[in-house]
Amino acid sequence: MFPFAFRMFRDKLKTFVIYSLSAVGFLEMYIALFPTISQQASQFDQLLKTFPPEIFKAVGMDPSTLSFGNMESYLSSEYMSFLWPILAIIFAISIANYISVEEVDKGTIETLASLPTSRTRIFMERYFTGLLILAGFCVISLFGAIPLAMMHGADYVLGNYLTASIGSFFFIWAAYSMATMFSVIFSEKGKATMVSGGVLILMYVLHIISMLNDKLVNLQYISLLHYFNGSELLAKNVYPQYALLALGGFAVVAMLFALFWFKRRDLSV
């Protein structure tokens, strides 16, 4: 019924399992250490308070969420502020590349395009399958913490993980749509990956600059990272609605642009 979706799922299953297991592996590593760390939480918290606030700004962390007293705050600083976004972005770019540029680069796109089906169908089935895979990754890589917490006897707050999953999904959706856009624009996989990664790194740099320099504070609005605060999501269980709207709106516009471009571009190069 959905041959392109089914095929994509089969082709990407191994990657999905590898990324999801890697995320769960990192979670296990952090959660296994948590009971020991939480016993010395007050000392760690005191130590963190001695750091100048600019250090936290430079790595995009909110100092108010930094506490090792509960598991959500601990994971938000150790896992959600840096490691999870990196893992998720790399995975999203790899899925986005599958939609177009990988096939154009290898020449296999001719096989797809010779079939009696529209480009819109190929794109849509693949795009939404990719999105579903990423949603699965968000769920496993965040809710995976709960059985591990139970295993290690740590306390957890379920609602925080739900908020973190939703907020993270919107962020990764936006990054994925942007990478999809570059996947349909370029004809070489290396170039598409480099540009997608480069733009996200640039956004990260702009985000940091805007936090460190008050004169450049408006730069934050052009960075996707401004709308995603992984540590706030998990530690405080809050997420501003405008952020979801901004990420979702960007994702839809980028997806529509990618579809428009995919329909009109030369597939065989």
Added chain:
Amino acid sequence: MTDVIVIKNLSKYFGKLHAVDGISFEVKKGETFGFLGPNGSGKSTTIRCLMGFNRPTGGNISVFGHDMSVDSTITKQQIGYLPGNVKLYDNWTGWDHICFFESVRGKSGNVDSLIDRFDFNPNAKFRHLSSGNKQKLGLILALMNEPKLLVMDEPTVGLDPLLQYEIHKVLMEMRSHGTTVFISSHNLPEVERLCDRVAIIKEGKIVAIENIKALGQKKIHKIDVLLGDKFELSEFEVNSVDKVELIADRLLITTSGDLNPIMQKLAKHKILDIEIVHASLEDIFMKFYERSE
């Protein structure tokens, strides 16, 4: 006969490069139409536009009466496509490809017989197949839904003679069953053997569209003579002569006209050896190319 493919003023530009520049031709139902030209002449670009892979800069392509820029989905149900150097998915087996094609095109009734016929192992992954077996899989995928139109872009390039022969046999069978075949090639004996008509393309423009029999009947002869006395090349440059060459002491005269004036000139000399042959399609092809320069 109705036209299966109608191409009108097709052009495809890549920046300043005019890969295809305003070509027009028709392919009739049931015929095998050859598309001849050297590398870079615009054959593949034309086929990519025909199949909807690339968007034309201008002009119209209609297949089975459907405008391919508007409505190619239904039309492609009836088209089998085989490129040279088939590119498929490295990690999929032959069966994976066949099942995937069936899931889009619908169940095929002849897949097993095609696998038997080509002695193909569908359980091997594509990346483990030899180039010949890769092409066999491409052929199976192109033929598995018994298409009414077969589009082939240099399908035998790099294949051994046995597989080339098998592909030619399949094409001749398809033709006998009324399938229309559009085949691009620069293999002239292949085109001569298979095609009813040919279009010759050069630098993106059609230089000739000819019936293959009419091409063969063109009075192009090659006269290869060894003379035993002195002669001047200019002696033989009479009106009907296209080219006079001296190759290793032998005189090679190419003519597309009356032989008698040449024979009269030759009769004035001592002839040690002479061979008169009809020009091959290759010579005719070259003649078209020289003429259009």
